[in-house]
């Protein structure tokens with residue numbers, strides 16, 4: 052079995068202990084990787100200094116073309132990438148291929164945005180001291196960016212950081228999740244084939260804590276872009292000093308279903324938005340508030356729809372629902388379901404575990420104190436509760452430490468937009484699941500869901516500094 056080396060300064064490096072990556076579904080070995088020692092971060096920074104100089108020296112068109120070439124290379128192997136993603140995450144092949152396709156969208160948009168990088172002319176003579184002067188801004192790369200990515204969407208979420216960072220003239224040190232480093236090796240190889248300067252992209256696999264500590268402590272790293280848990284996000288923010296930081300953290304996505312909603316649509320989109328990738332998506336549906344007049348009908352239809360999902364091995368074409376990332380993750384989700392049942396919730400369907408797999412699980416009448424309501428479950432579990440007045444439902448959706456995305460199903464235009472304005476989140480989706488995301492749109496949270504926005508155009512804003520140039524005329 053192949054042991055993947057690290058990739059630093061355009062060259063491979065074998066350093067650290069070797070670890071086997073298992074297929075999450077059954078624990079069978081898939082590949083071997085290195086857990087890098089923390090001092091490798093310093094080597095990566097040295098390489099990235101050169102890579103960043105080379106990236107910054109390129110024109111917008113050259114950086115854009117580099118990303119278009121990477122897009123062409125990875126597009127030609129998108130089916131293989133799908134299989135690789137399915138192996139490292141345990142998500143069904145059909146979802147893994149969707150992730151590979153979405154990664155191509157992300158890259159395409161990063162390539163387009165690289166050509167659009169621009170500043171503005173400032174009407175500086177609006178201030179008395181500006182008389183007889185002109186001013187303009189230019190956007191400059193922040194420098195070296197550490198990208199720390201999670202296990203749930205390893206390929207596309209990595210490209211959401213790497214694409215914009217390179218588009219803006221930065222260098223990247225990428226630390227993928229321990230469980231899912233495999234697709235990142237393809238990104239490294241693709242960038243090499245595309246002709247990226249040595250050191251522009253550096254891949255370091257290994258454990259989060261020691262590498263994270265080396266990243267926050269290193270003065271040569273100017274920015275951290277992180278997607279992962281709230282606890283680690285808070286730790287990074289508290290310890291990164293004056294480095295720039297963007298954080299994409301958790302959510303417990305709320306959905307409101309009004310009495311006039313298209314129920315068939317709401318059911319179909321809840322199946323997609325609550326159970327895709329076994330619910331291991333930051334914006335997966337977790338808390339559904341169905342109007343009391345339609346809740347029973349909705350729950351019955353949802354039960355029928357989720358029970359039709361084909362559960363099985365992730366690498367079988369027909370499989371629609373497969374395992375979580377590990378047996379221990381599945382055990383945690385199972386225990387949270389038990390906690391809700393003990394607190395008085397009713398089990399509509401699902402709930403039982405088979406190694407790392409939990410079937411789609413629907414709970415109803417779940418108290419706010421239950422963990423499946425109050426914390427991010429990151430598993431295939433949705434809670435259905437009822438409400439009478441939409442303002443109460445909005446208050447309930449807002450009653451969480453999180454604020455990433457939320458959704459409302461209604462045909463009433465005015466109520467939809469009133470709710471959209473009152474929901475305390477980074478994004479509101481009307482008549483679709485809160486897990487809807489087009490890769491070019493601004494994406495990110497408020498409250499404990501994070502800081503900053505992704506989506507190539509918005510990530511580039513975060514990954515550049517504004518410089519103002521003033522001159523006398």
Ligand code: ADP
Nearest residue numbers: 200201227228229258259260263278279280283
């Ligand atoms: P999850 O619960 O989704 O695994 P984590 O926040 O633990 O979320 O992991 C997300 C990413 O953060 C992974 O790449 C992981 O290795 C990394 N990570 C974990 N702990 C730290 C840390 N202390 N500093 C930096 N990165 C970390």
